Amino acid sequence: MTHCLDSAGVVPVSGQAMVTVVGMPNTGKSTLFSQLTAAHAHIGNWPGLTVDLLQAELNLEGRRVQLVDLPGIYDLRGHSEDEAVVRRFLESTPVDLVVITLNASQIDRQLRLALQVRQLGLPALVLLNMADEARRFGVGIDLDELARRLELPVLLISAKYRQGLALARHAITKALAASPPGAGRMVLDLEAKLAAADDDLAAAMGPILQAAVTFPAQWRDALTRRLDRWLLHPLLGLPIFFLVMALMFQAIYALGVPMQQALSALIDHFSRFVLAPALASWPPFLSAFITDGLVLGIGTVSAFLPVIFLFFLAMGVVEDSGYLSRAAFLMDAFMERLGLDGRSFVLSLMGFGCNVPAILGTRVMRSSGLRLLSMLIIPFSLCSARLNVFLFMASVFFTPRQGALVIFGLYLLSFGAAILTALLFKGRFASEESLVLELPPYRLPTLPQIWGRAWAEVRHFWFWARRFILFGVVGIWLLNNLPFGVAPASAQSLSGQLGELLQPLLAPIGINPRLTVALVFGFIAKEIVLGGLAVIYGQTASSSALGHALASEVSWVQAVSFMLFTLLYTPCLSTVAVIRTESKRLGFTLFSVLWSLVLAWLVSFCFYQLAWLVGWR
Amino acid sequence: MVAALAVEPGLRHRLEALGIKPGQSLKVLRRGWWSGPIHLQVGMTELMLRRIDAARIQVFSADPSRAAP
Numbered sequence A: 001m002t003h004c005l006d007s008a009g010v011v012p013v014s015g016q017a018m019v020t021v022v023g024m025p026n027t028g029k030s031t032l033f034s035q036l037t038a039a040h041a042h043i044g045n046w047p048g049l050t051v052d053l054l055q056a057e058l059n060l061e062g063r064r065v066q067l068v069d070l071p072g073i074y075d076l077r078g079h080s081e082d083e084a085v086v087r088r089f090l091e092s093t094p095v096d097l098v099v100i101t102l103n104a105s106q107i108d109r110q111l112r113l114a115l116q117v118r119q120l121g122l123p124a125l126v127l128l129n130m131a132d133e134a135r136r137f138g139v140g141i142d143l144d145e146l147a148r149r150l151e152l153p154v155l156l157i158s159a160k161y162r163q164g165l166a167l168a169r170h171a172i173t174k175a176l177a178a179s180p181p182g183a184g185r186m187v188l189d190l191e192a193k194l195a196a197a198d199d200d201l202a203a204a205m206g207p208i209l210q211a212a213v214t215f216p217a218q219w220r221d222a223l224t225r226r227l228d229r230w231l232l233h234p235l236l237g238l239p240i241f242f243l244v245m246a247l248m249f250q251a252i253y254a255l256g257v258p259m260q261q262a263l264s265a266l267i268d269h270f271s272r273f274v275l276a277p278a279l280a281s282w283p284p285f286l287s288a289f290i291t292d293g294l295v296l297g298i299g300t301v302s303a304f305l306p307v308i309f310l311f312f313l314a315m316g317v318v319e320d321s322g323y324l325s326r327a328a329f330l331m332d333a334f335m336e337r338l339g340l341d342g343r344s345f346v347l348s349l350m351g352f353g354c355n356v357p358a359i360l361g362t363r364v365m366r367s368s369g370l371r372l373l374s375m376l377i378i379p380f381s382l383c384s385a386r387l388n389v390f391l392f393m394a395s396v397f398f399t400p401r402q403g404a405l406v407i408f409g410l411y412l413l414s415f416g417a418a419i420l421t422a423l424l425f426k427g428r429f430a431s432e433e434s435l436v437l438e439l440p441p442y443r444l445p446t447l448p449q450i451w452g453r454a455w456a457e458v459r460h461f462w463f464w465a466r467r468f469i470l471f472g473v474v475g476i477w478l479l480n481n482l483p484f485g486v487a488p489a490s491a492q493s494l495s496g497q498l499g500e501l502l503q504p505l506l507a508p509i510g511i512n513p514r515l516t517v518a519l520v521f522g523f524i525a526k527e528i529v530l531g532g533l534a535v536i537y538g539q540t541a542s543s544s545a546l547g548h549a550l551a552s553e554v555s556w557v558q559a560v561s562f563m564l565f566t567l568l569y570t571p572c573l574s575t576v577a578v579i580r581t582e583s584k585r586l587g588f589t590l591f592s593v594l595w596s597l598v599l600a601w602l603v604s605f606c607f608y609q610l611a612w613l614v615g616w617r
Numbered sequence B: 001m002v003a004a005l006a007v008e009p010g011l012r013h014r015l016e017a018l019g020i021k022p023g024q025s026l027k028v029l030r031r032g033w034w035s036g037p038i039h040l041q042v043g044m045t046e047l048m049l050r051r052i053d054a055a056r057i058q059v060f061s062a063d064p065s066r067a068a069p
């Protein structure tokens, strides 16, 4: 199997049996899937389905099978998007075996899904996951009795701690041996079959549970109860939450920023000392295109990799420990009024470091309206790249005291813009589902698990974003360097001309043609705004020289207007790229870019014109 | 104890899958600040539910000291 993520899904592979994993959300399906397949999965592009399904080839004692992870569902007859996806999948794809994954400690309610699958008449097998928790909470299960009553093989496993996996593989092989290749069936009349049996289901569950399962006389998870008493405390809960977030944030950027700098220094060295001499004999335009354009593009993409990796390590801890749903509980009252939920808040906060991983992280939310609205507000989080620009501008135009106030004001505006956006658009991207979230018991995250996940995210980003970003970077480089022979980013270049052209629009907000070109640079990434300004002003020698040149041409009112615009418009090309790949909607992506431009212009306009009226110059 | 669910079918499926169905007993563990969500225990599962949704679950009290959500 190739690791190629963009190849169209190989669905289904002829001659190979099709095995799907079905289960409720948070039963450990993904964990099981990656343990079984050793992370060789790729995202299949299933025709007619709007979501990505994880698919991998599995070698079972010599027989090759395709394993597909379906989205977690509560009820085969449910009304959510994911539930519809699973139904459509079962109706349109011949399946040889369904692996039903249930949380053993919650078998009291999850058994229902197993009964539903059995109702469909598909060959199936039940894996009771989280054996460790069932034991800890005192849930006893008589496997033989359960298997006899369900008429399905039943195994107890612990995916996270790799217990019972070999037996599970063997059981899958054995179940498949009964069916010859190509015997897979699609489900006909799925709705009708389920509807007919709905009432019997409830009646059937009771006796099975009574015969095969013993529940503890009282709740046994004292640890979770004790922790919740503090972490969800009416007064202390929120301060603890903010403290945790602040620590996490500090950790990510204390480690990530030096790694980022080291990486870009490395690429810079390579470009200057290896690439530049090698290209010395090439025509100057071409060699500049490669060293400044292409290498800059690759540098821009790779600069995000360390932060994305660290972010997902941290996110993994917060999510796997069970704290993410507690955060949702704590912030929900506030976020509900904005049409969002507590998880969007956590992600927006993370966006203050870097917007890109925060947007990738919206995948924890399953409702598409909620995801889109979150993606719309995250780009307003003042990320560390923008902070760099602001720190520089503040030091040029203000005393340290004033500068601190300006920066603080920008942070407030960042929150304000996000809240305003949510309030304006919550009607359009309404979350179609009521928020009913499980609060799982606290769990200790394990390193291999969060490590694997972070690594997968980095690969995912690298794969999807690099093309998009390279195009953008190269395009803008061409804008700055065409027509042939102009000084880069000068008034004669295409972007210089664009700056002139946009004057009727940008003069009312105090942005002169040169600053416009800087904004064009900023569209790629805020990291290169300062470098861009240095090129535009021809002051690449030192930052203080650039500061002088800037201050001699631009007033502080203009500078603030520039900062306001920089804060609010499109954070960077990478953000646009991930919004595009995550939302899968071009229209939404354009809307998001456009809205941020409009808001940026309006805010800068109000500020600049008011300042003008008051007489600040 | 849950008496009845007066909710639209989508949410009813969800709630029933999470174990909230007529005849089932549930326990309110806490309520969030500022009319925030409610933290419930149903069988072996703990979950949070917004008040507007919780208000549609009709319950009768098994324990008089605990008010219905």
Ligand SMILES: Nc1nc2c(ncn2[C@@H]2O[C@H](COP(=O)(O)OP(=O)(O)O)[C@@H](O)[C@H]2O)c(=O)[nH]1
Residues within 6 Å of the ligand: A023, A024, A025, A026, A027, A028, A029, A030, A031, A032, A072, A129, A130, A131, A132, A133, A157, A158, A159, A160, A161, A319, A320, A321, A443, A449
């Ligand atoms: N204690 C325990 N936790 C597990 C086990 N398997 C998975 N988990 C955890 O359960 C949570 C949900 O797992 P995930 O694979 O994301 O579930 P999915 O939503 O069904 O795909 C994660 O925090 C896992 O670390 C297990 O066997 N035992």
